[in-house]
Amino acid sequence: MNKRDLSRYFSGSKFSRMPLGKALVALCCALAVTVSCGAGIAFTAVNAANNSSSISVSVSQPVVAPVSSEPEATATPEPTQAPVRLEIEATAVQQSVGVTVMDADSGLPVLGQDFEVQLTPKSGKASTYTLDPETGTLLIKQVNIGEYTVSVAEREGFVTPEPVTLAVKEKVQYKADVEAVKDQIKQSSEVNEAKEDNGNASHAGAGTGSGKDPTLPEPTAAPTPAPTPSGNDYDYNDSSAEERKTTVYIPDVVDQNGRKYLKYADGSTSPYYVSKTATAQDGTEFLVEATLDAGMVPTPTPAPTEVPVPTEVPVPTEVPAPTESPAPTEVPAASQEPTSGSAALQTAAGNVLGLDLGAWARGGLLAAGAADGVSTLSLEPTLQFYDESAMQGIAHDGFAITAAEKVIVTLYSGWYPSTSDKQAYYDPSTHQKVTGTKVIAGTTYTFDENGALVKQETGGSESSSSESSSSESTGGESSGGNSGGTAWVKGVDVSKYQGNIDWNKVKVSGIEFAIIRVGYRGYGTGVLVEDSTFRQNIKGATAAGLKVGLYFYSQAINETEAVEEASMVISLCQGYNISYPIYFDTEKVAGDTGRADNISRAQRTANAVAFCETIRNSGYKAGVYSYASWFYNQLNMASLSPYSIWIAQYRDQLSFDYNYDIWQYSSTGTVPGIPKPTDMNVSKLG
Structure with a gap:
């Protein structure tokens, strides 16, 4: 077997013949190699995981950031402004309806919007008006008496307000007392x-x-004068006032039966009651007319039955029985009893009417008649104490009245109250306020139905006076205001x-x-x-x-x-x-x-x-x-x-x-x- 063949050591014969020392050494070496390999593998795995995490973050940031920021610039819409909540403030005064459209949250008028306002009667067709955008107000004049609803037309960006109902009452002429x-x-x-x-x-x-x-606003520059028109309605461009005075009569009266009866000069009550009065410029009330109350004329009394007594006077006419006596010539002396023609007429009238005319004569009801002293009965149905057309008092004797000189009226001509404060113009001939469009001394002016100056045209421009040029809309200068050119x-x-x-x-x-x-x-x-x-x-x-x-x-x-x-x-x-x-x-x-x-x-x-x-x-x-x-x-x-x-x-x-x-x-x-x-x-x- 080749010496390099390690398997020989794992065969049963070889392993059994191995010395114990070599076996222990071999086992330790194997364990060391195993532990080293395992630790290396574990370290490598952990390090790889850490490296993987850091790379992911560093790479994602530059890539994701531009992607997420770009849509924000293009896709994010502008914030939508909430619509403005409106409310209507409406008041009826003097047969005029005043309307203001308010911001419901701030309580201030909404400016810069020419809202359409509808005035609808309880039974009838609605009328449409335009709000003055400069002031947020509208004044509707000469409104008929009745119940109305005020509403505002829809407009984008605003919440339409709830309509308002009101009642228009008859105009009152307020007068100082x-x-x-x-x-x-x-x-x-x-x-x-x-x-x-x-x-x-x-x-x-x-x-x-x-x-x-x-800090004051700069005064508006004075307008350029307009070229003189070809014709004037009025050449008079000044201001004047004339006081009309006269003697008027203030009666001493007695309240009776719900009427005011004139007193006679002796303090007794006359049958004339106050039927018409007028007021002087200072507020003094004076008598214009008195009317006869037939029910106050005395009824017949037994006294007049004694009047025929003078008829016994003719008894002496029987004296001439002895024709030779001159006594009959003295008979005319008996006729001296009724020598006055007035007394004869009074006696006759007394017999017919059954009246004690002496009382009426005392009261001034018998007016002087013919030159011979004859009186005529004057029980006029009415007595005039003041001539309204001539603005002149009329005196009547016999009544308890006080004469007083009073200013009845001031007649204005031209500008009122002055040329420097033009509010109205009075016709110099009629002394009445002019209305409509008039050319006065080369300048065109517009007056409303009440005669108030509302517009002056100068050099192609318009300057407003007390109210807007439209009778329905307000927002011009107030009645005391001046147009441009006035310094503070x-x-x-x-x-x-x-x-x-x-x-x-x-x-x-x-x-x-x-x-x-x-x-x-x-x-x-x-x-x-x-x-x-x-x-x-x-x-x-x-x-x-x-x-x-x-x-x-x-x-x-x-x-x-x-x-x-x-x-x-x-x-x-x-x-x-x-x-x-x-x-x-x-x-x-x-x-x-x-x-x-x-x-x-x-x-x-x-x-x-x-x-x-x-x-x-x-x-x-x-x-x-x-x-x-x-x-x-x-x-x-x-x-x-x-x-x-x-x-x-x-x-x-x-x-x-x-x-x-x-x-x-x-x-x-x-x-x-x-x-x-x-x-x-x-x-x-x-």
Whole structure:
């Protein structure tokens, strides 16, 4: 056998003959080789596994990363903007419907959208109007009385709001009653002002400001004049006013049977009752016509049966029986009893009518007739005390009446109230407001159905006045606003809380206008109180040459109280030159203690309109004062668009979405001549 053949060692004979030492050595070597091979194999396997894992990660990262990032850039869509939820704010006042489309989440008007608004009567066809995108408001005028639904057409990106129903009531002509309110006005010394006057704590919603002069928008450049048209409707381009005065008669009356009967001069009651009256410009009511009440004429009495007694006088006519006696010649003496033709007629009439005509003569009902002194019976069915066409009083003797000279009406010609503040134009011949489109001294103007100036065309452009050029849409300047070209002017508003003011120093300091508090309605009891410094302030400011406006702090809870407040203002400002508007001040009383804090938005809006209309109907400009959140949440701005807006916001730049005329930017201003901190304002009104 070959020595290299290892199998010989595993044969039975060979293995048995192997020495023990060699066998042990061989066994150990075999075990060592086996362990070494096994360990090598195990190490190799583990190392391979680790290497495989690290390679996988390093390779996957550069490959996967670009694949996963590229789809994100191309496949991820832009986030979809949630649609804006809308709500409708609608108010019916004075047969006009004011509509504002609000963002339901922010409570602010939605601007930049000309939403279509439908006004649908309970029975009838819907009318469609377009919202003013600049203010988010719409004012629909001259709406018939009835129930309506207000809705907004669908628009992409917005959730269509629920329709709103409302009732349109008959328009009320608000008129100041200065005589009735005079007895209600209290002086500050007569009330507990700590529980009535919120004036010193006012404007809580206006925020806090630096008190520095604010950043103002640049005034709009003055428009280029338009070329003169070929023809004018009116050449008169000025402003004038003529007061018509006359003597009117105020009767002394007796209330009886639901009527007011005139008294005779001797104090007895006449059969004439007041059937028609009129009101002078200052609110004084006077007599126009009195009507005879036949039921008040006395019925026949037994007294007239004694009248025939004089018929016994002819008895002396029997005396001539003795023809020779001259006695019959004395018979005519008996005829001296009825020498007066008037007495004879009175006797005859008395016999026929059974009346004591002496009583009527005493009352002035017998008018002088012929020159011989004969009287005729004058029981006219009506007696005229005032000729309305001639605007002239008519006197009647015998009645207890008081004569008074009063201004009946002011006849305006041309621009009202002035050429610098054009709100309306009166025909110089008829003294009536013009309407429609008119060319006045070369410029074309447009007036609405009420005669208010709404548009002026100059040089191919249009400048809006108090309202939008459309009678259905609002959003132009308010009634007190001016078009382009008017620079900002600085002013103050004051009350008793500013102390005794030196108005000459105020004027010299550069202040151009002052808005003065007339008074307030107590937030506790509702009493009307005159501001204790009103008279000295209005006299001082006027004398110093400042332009003057007024404001009244309202706590009215209904239209009747709002008219009372306006009447109080009118009664106290007569005789003064009021060139700025008279403002209705509405705001929240600190601590929720005001009597008007919790009235509805619709009622508060109606109160503001009632106040402003009463002021306007008395010949003054009117406006509303408050702060932004109150305007947004507690008033319908569409219904207030015909009036001047005075906004309080104490900051360096105003943020307000509606048109305004005056901005009150601070309550801590310092002005020479005013001893205490005062409200500071800037105005577009000049």
